[in-house]
Amino acid sequence: MNIKEKIKERAAAIHRDIIECRRYLHAHPELSFKEFNTSAFLKEKLKALEIPFHEAGGTGIVAIIKGKKEGTRVIAIRTDMDALPITEENDTTYVSTNPGVMHACGHDVHMASLLGTATILKTLEADFGGTVKLLFQPGEEVLPGGASLLIRDGALENPKPDIILGQHVSPYLPAGTIGIRSGNFMASMDELFVTVHGRGGHAAQPQDNIDPVMITAALLMQLQQIVSRRANPLTPTVLSFGKIEGRGAINIIPDKVTLEGTFRTMDEKWRQEAHLLIKKIATESAAAMGGRCDITINKGYPVLYNNPGVARNTAALAKEYLSGDKVLEVDAWMASEDFASYSQLIPSCFYLLGIADPQKSSAPSLHTSRFDIDEKALQLNTGLMAYLTIHLLNESAG
The missing domain is CATH 3.30.70.360 (Alpha-Beta Plaits)
Structure with a gap:
C-alpha cells in the first residue's frame, strides 16, 4: 500500500471521530484570547495521541511530531481557535451552547481538521523523516492577532519551519475541492x-x-x-x-x-x-x-503572501491526492488573515477548503448566524494536509 492509499484509508477510518470533534468545538465556542476550554480540549486530544506540546501565546499550543526516518526539514501547520460574537440561528444538535458566541468563520473546522491530520501523521511516523509543528493559535479575529503572540513566544523557532501551511473554509467552493492562489492572496487590514x-x-x-x-x-x-x-x-x-x-x-x-x-x-x-x-x-x-x-x-495584519514555489508544489500534490479538477485557482480575496504574519517570515501556502454542499451553489456566508458546512470536507482535508506535509518534508520550498 503506497502512502496515498495509507492516508486515505486512515482519513476514512477517523472521519466520524473528526466530525464529532468538530461538532463539540462548534457547540462550545469561545471568543478571542478566551479559548480556555477549547485549549483544554485540544490538549486532552494531543495527550491521547501521545503528541508532546507546550503552551504559547496564552491559550495557544505548539505540538511536535517527529518522523522516524532521517530528515532535518520542518513543516508547520496552523489552525486558529477563536469564535465570533454572533448569536447562532441554526437548528442542529451541535448548535452553540454559549449565548452570543458562534464559530461562524470555520475555526472549529480548522481545529478538527488539524487534529485529524495529527492523528494520521502520528500513525505514519515510520513513513517520513523530519519534524511537523502543529500550531493551535488563539485570537485570529481581533488585533493584535494571535499569530504575533505565537511568533513572540518562539513558535517559529527551535526548530524553525522550512514551510508553513494553513487553510480557510470557503462557502463559495463545493466540498471536495480546494482553492489556491500564488503570490499576494489576502489583503492587509x-x-x-x-x-x-x-x-x-x-x-x-x-x-x-x-x-x-x-x-x-x-x-x-x-x-x-x-x-x-x-x-x-x-x-x-x-x-x-x-x-x-x-x-x-x-x-x-x-x-x-x-x-x-x-x-x-x-x-x-x-x-x-x-x-x-x-x-x-x-x-x-x-x-x-x-x-x-x-x-x-x-x-493590522499585513498582506498574506503565498510563496510561489510552495504554492506550486502544494497545488501539484493536491492534484495527485484529489485529482486535477478538484484543485482550483482562485482570485485574490480582500478579507484579511493573521496567517499573513507567518507568511512574511516563512515560505507559506494558505489555501481555501470548499465546504459547500455540491448540490447547492454555496453555503451560508462566513460571519453569519446560519453558517455551517458539508462535513464531507473533513475527511478530504485531514488526509490532504497529511499528504502535503509528508511530501513537502522532502521537497524544496521553491
Missing part, C-alpha cells in the same frame, strides 16, 4: 477611527454652527478619491466605513461625529502612502470647513 469636531447648536440656525455632519459627508466623498484617483487601478484597494455616529436630533446639530472603518490593499508600500493620504485629506478637509478632525489608524 487597518482599522480607522475618525472624530470630526464642529460646533453644535439649533438646526434652525445653521449659520451659527460648524456642522460636523456636513463635514463628515464631504469627508467621506473626498476620502473615496484615494481609491478612485490615487491608487494604482491594478492594485486592489478598499476603503470602507461601516459606522457613523452623530448623536444629534432632527433639530440638533451635534458637536462631533465619529466614524469607524477599514483600509485594505495588496501592496505594502502603497499601504503606507495611503495612511498618510487618509490623515492629510481628513485633517485638511475638516479645517477647510471650519472644523477639526482627529484620526487614528491601527495598523
Whole structure:
C-alpha cells in the first residue's frame, strides 16, 4: 500500500471521530484570547495521541511530531481557535451552547481538521523523516492577532519551519475541492477611527454652527478619491466605513461625529502612502470647513503572501491526492488573515477548503448566524494536509 492509499484509508477510518470533534468545538465556542476550554480540549486530544506540546501565546499550543526516518526539514501547520460574537440561528444538535458566541468563520473546522491530520501523521511516523509543528493559535479575529503572540513566544523557532501551511473554509467552493492562489492572496487590514469636531447648536440656525455632519459627508466623498484617483487601478484597494455616529436630533446639530472603518490593499508600500493620504485629506478637509478632525489608524495584519514555489508544489500534490479538477485557482480575496504574519517570515501556502454542499451553489456566508458546512470536507482535508506535509518534508520550498 503506497502512502496515498495509507492516508486515505486512515482519513476514512477517523472521519466520524473528526466530525464529532468538530461538532463539540462548534457547540462550545469561545471568543478571542478566551479559548480556555477549547485549549483544554485540544490538549486532552494531543495527550491521547501521545503528541508532546507546550503552551504559547496564552491559550495557544505548539505540538511536535517527529518522523522516524532521517530528515532535518520542518513543516508547520496552523489552525486558529477563536469564535465570533454572533448569536447562532441554526437548528442542529451541535448548535452553540454559549449565548452570543458562534464559530461562524470555520475555526472549529480548522481545529478538527488539524487534529485529524495529527492523528494520521502520528500513525505514519515510520513513513517520513523530519519534524511537523502543529500550531493551535488563539485570537485570529481581533488585533493584535494571535499569530504575533505565537511568533513572540518562539513558535517559529527551535526548530524553525522550512514551510508553513494553513487553510480557510470557503462557502463559495463545493466540498471536495480546494482553492489556491500564488503570490499576494489576502489583503492587509487597518482599522480607522475618525472624530470630526464642529460646533453644535439649533438646526434652525445653521449659520451659527460648524456642522460636523456636513463635514463628515464631504469627508467621506473626498476620502473615496484615494481609491478612485490615487491608487494604482491594478492594485486592489478598499476603503470602507461601516459606522457613523452623530448623536444629534432632527433639530440638533451635534458637536462631533465619529466614524469607524477599514483600509485594505495588496501592496505594502502603497499601504503606507495611503495612511498618510487618509490623515492629510481628513485633517485638511475638516479645517477647510471650519472644523477639526482627529484620526487614528491601527495598523493590522499585513498582506498574506503565498510563496510561489510552495504554492506550486502544494497545488501539484493536491492534484495527485484529489485529482486535477478538484484543485482550483482562485482570485485574490480582500478579507484579511493573521496567517499573513507567518507568511512574511516563512515560505507559506494558505489555501481555501470548499465546504459547500455540491448540490447547492454555496453555503451560508462566513460571519453569519446560519453558517455551517458539508462535513464531507473533513475527511478530504485531514488526509490532504497529511499528504502535503509528508511530501513537502522532502521537497524544496521553491
